[in-house]
Amino acid sequence: MAKHDDFSCDPSKWSQDKLLRERRNGMPAVVAEYERRIGESEPQATVPHVVQKRYDDFSCDPSRWSDDKLSRERRNGMPAVVAEVERRANEREIEQESEITSVSGFSFR
Incomplete structure (x- = not known):
């Protein structure tokens, strides 16, 4: 031991x-x-697993926080927190748009 x-x-x-x-x-x-x-x-599993993103909710950097902590702290109105919420929202929009265009196969010009 x-x-x-x-x-x-x-x-x-x-x-x-x-x-x-x-x-x-x-x-x-x-x-x-x-x-x-x-x-x-x-x-150890034989099938590779997806590595989950690790969060540090005790960091001073909002970009390292989980979505839950970010949404809770957003109510306080700190500029860095609000900016991180907007950045993540923009990332999600871009991901959704890329999924839509890749699935449809049509070009809208």
Whole structure:
């Protein structure tokens, strides 16, 4: 059994119990270590899976936030948050337009 140092500042040295308790606080380093350990314990699938985009809802950069956090924080009216909401909306519109033109096969000129 591996030795654990629950008083270390490095979450990779913590026991599983301490990691579970501290994960609830949402510190990005702790959450990342928890996900890494869970990923190691899961059996590897033969079918490649889609990598989900990771979000850091505790970052100061709104571009790294999840859509849920972004919509909640948008109500506060911070310019950087509003700009990120608009940027993501524009990206979605562009994706939808490209899907429509690629599916239809018709050219509208």
